[in-house]
Amino acid sequence: MTDDQETIHRIGEIPEVEKAQAIGSADNKGDMHNDPDALPISRGGLEAGVKSWRVARSLDTLLKQINEWAPRRSKSSDGAIGDAAHASRSSDHNPWIVDSGVGVVTARDFTHDPAHGCDCNELSDLLRASRDPRIKYMIWNRRICASEAKGGQPPWAWRLYTGANPHDHHIHVSVMPTKMHYDSTNAWLLPSKVPTAAAQALTQSGAVNNDGDPEGTRRRE
Numbered sequence: 001m002t003d004d005q006e007t008i009h010r011i012g013e014i015p016e017v018e019k020a021q022a023i024g025s026a027d028n029k030g031d032m033h034n035d036p037d038a039l040p041i042s043r044g045g046l047e048a049g050v051k052s053w054r055v056a057r058s059l060d061t062l063l064k065q066i067n068e069w070a071p072r073r074s075k076s077s078d079g080a081i082g083d084a085a086h087a088s089r090s091s092d093h094n095p096w097i098v099d100s101g102v103g104v105v106t107a108r109d110f111t112h113d114p115a116h117g118c119d120c121n122e123l124s125d126l127l128r129a130s131r132d133p134r135i136k137y138m139i140w141n142r143r144i145c146a147s148e149a150k151g152g153q154p155p156w157a158w159r160l161y162t163g164a165n166p167h168d169h170h171i172h173v174s175v176m177p178t179k180m181h182y183d184s185t186n187a188w189l190l191p192s193k194v195p196t197a198a199a200q201a202l203t204q205s206g207a208v209n210n211d212g213d214p215e216g217t218r219r220r221e
C-alpha cells in the first residue's frame with residue numbers, strides 16, 4: 001500500500017499483511033468481532049459476482065497514522081480481511097460492502113504493544129474521545145463501544161464484550177458502512193509521531209532504541 005494508491009486484491013488473494021490474525025481461528029472458537037447487540041443480518045453469504053476487494057480508505061489512513069505514532073510497534077495481531085472459511089455479512093472483516101463492483105472491508109485490528117508505543121488502552125481512549133463519526137464500533141479488552149446507542153447503552157458507552165476472543169491483544173475498529181464515512185481519508189485525532197508517556201519513559205531509560213526504524217516484520221505471539 002502506498003500513500004496515494006489503494007490496493008485492490010482478487011477475491012481469495014489475501015496478503016499476509018492484510019490477513020486478520022485473530023478472527024475465526026480454532027483457538028478463539030470463531031469469534032467474528034461483531035457487535036452482539038447489532039440487528040441480526042438475514043443474509044449469510046457475501047455478494048455474488050464480486051471479484052476483488054480492498055480495505056476502506058479511512059482505515060488505511062488510521063493504519064498509517066498508528067504506524068507513525070508507534071513506528072516500532074508489533075503488528076502480530078494486525079489485519080483487515082478474514083479468510084473465506086469465515087465469510088459472513090455479520091463480520092466487517094469480510095468485504096460485504098460493494099462499491100463500484102469491489103468488495104470493501106470495513107474493519108481493522110491493531111496490535112496492543114505498549115512497550116513499543118502502541119497502548120490500546122490509550123488508543124481506545126483517544127478514538128473514543130474523538131467521537132469520530134466514521135467509527136461504527138470498537139472492541140478492546142473485553143469491552144465494546146459503538147457510536148450509536150446499543151444494548152440499552154448510550155452512544156460511545158462501553159459494554160461488556162463476551163465474545164470468545166477477549167480482544168486483549170488487539171483493538172478492533174469497524175467503520176460505518178456509508179461511503180462518506182468509510183472512504184474518508186481525513187486525519188484521525190491521534191497524536192502524530194509523538195511517543196506515548198510510557199514509550200517516552202522507556203526511551204529515556206534506554207530500554208528502547210527509538211531510532212524510528214519501522215519494523216516490517218510480523219511476529220506471531
Ligand SMILES: [Zn+2]
Nearest residue numbers: 033108109172
Ligand atoms: Zn477485528
